[in-house]
Amino acid sequence: MAGRIVMKTPLVEMDGDEMTRVLWKWIKEILIEPCVDLKTVYFDLGLKERDRTEDKVTEEAALAAKKYGVAVKCATITPNAQRVEEYNLKQMWKSPNGTIRRILDGTVFRAPIIVNGITPYVPGWKKPIVLARHAYGDVYNSVETRAAAGDSAYLVLCDKDGNERSRNLIKQFGGDGIVQGVHNLDESIKGFAVSCFNYALENGMPLWFGAKDTISKTYDHRFKDIFNELYEREYKEKFERAGIYFMYTLIDDIVARIMRSEGGVLWACTTYDGDVMSDMVATAYGSLGMMSSVLVSPDGKYEYEAAHGTVTRHYYRYLKGEQTSTNSVATIWAWTGALKKRGELDGIPALCGFAEKLERAVIDTIEGGKMTGDLVPLFRREGVVPEKLDSRGFLYAVADRLQS
DSSP, X not given: OTTOEEOSSOEEEEEOOHHHHHHHHHHIIIIITTTEEOOEEEEEOOHHHHHHTTTHHHHHHHHHHHXXXXXXXXXXXXXXXXXXXXXXXXXXXXXXXXXXXXXXXXXXXXXXXXXXXXXXXXXXXXXXXXXXXXXXXXXXXXXXXXXXXXXXXEEEEEOTTSOEEEEEEEEEOSSOEEEEEOOOOHXXXXXXXXXXXXXXXXXXXXXXXXXXXXXXXXXXXXXXXXXXXXXXXXXXXXXXXXXXXXXXXXXXXXXXXXXXXXXXXXEEEXXXXXXXXXXXXXXXXXXXXXXXXXXXXXXXXXXXXXXXXXXXXXXXXXXXXXXXXXXXXXXXXXXXXXXXXXXHHHTOHHHHHHHHHHHHHHHHHHHTTEEOTTTGGGBOBTTXXXXXXXXXXXXXXXXXXXXX
């Protein structure tokens, strides 16, 4: 199509599952391809293809992201026992996000998409809370097993030659139970800290970080030590010049402070805390469909995605031919984030400009009263009566705004 913006380097495109897979195709068809000569290196991360390739496709997609520098990912299913039966899977494959984050490392930054007329459930939140989630280790790369009565579990550490260095009893089981081993790496924690400090400086936001070092006196305490040492050595003067600050305190204290704050902070979390708290923050700002997400690796690779899941309930309605009204905003933001970064890295201002215009068109559409069903009960704007659109109808409304 004549007049479309030409790309130099392709994006790595990772397709996904269920209703978000349907939206993925429509977003490209209705909003992007009429304006951009879209170039992508395509990987199908749908559950059936991951099962067919024994999850090799996920690793290939992550390695391609390392090669090309910018990726955009659709939401995917992480199978549980019910999904194994439903899809007749060979095994209960691991989270594709976990695999990609393990290969890319880095930090996940999630920020609410603010729209005039959608008021946060927490009245005091006047500014965005950006959540930075460490993207390596902990329970997401754990080893776990069942234990029987009479079993003993030990934490055993061996040197590079296999010689035992230490042995600590975890539990002598008087009854059946479970046991889990987790790990992390100093280098990954340092990369996490650097990403957080740099993001805070670039965006002029104070940085809050919390863990549970009073209970986890070695594991969580290592996070605390690395953040504090790096801050004192390399970032304290920079933060003071920028008029911002870094604070470490316990995670439960951070949660209390967040709830009574006005927002406007970067909240750094270990990976499990970030998984849980990002959903809490997204919902409190209005909807999981209104939260952007980007994984930033220490060597400057970017993977953009929506912060929510595959919207299973809507997908089964869609398969029956029923109308759905599924929020596509976060998935659109995955595409605009990737296009902006590609345009920035390749020196294509028109591509950056298109992505910004598309975001503005989405916000203007909602603020003008046209939105998906999840936002209608939340919308309060004087003189504007919200209109519920179906999934495809909302995308066409955004396209009309974009053209005008």
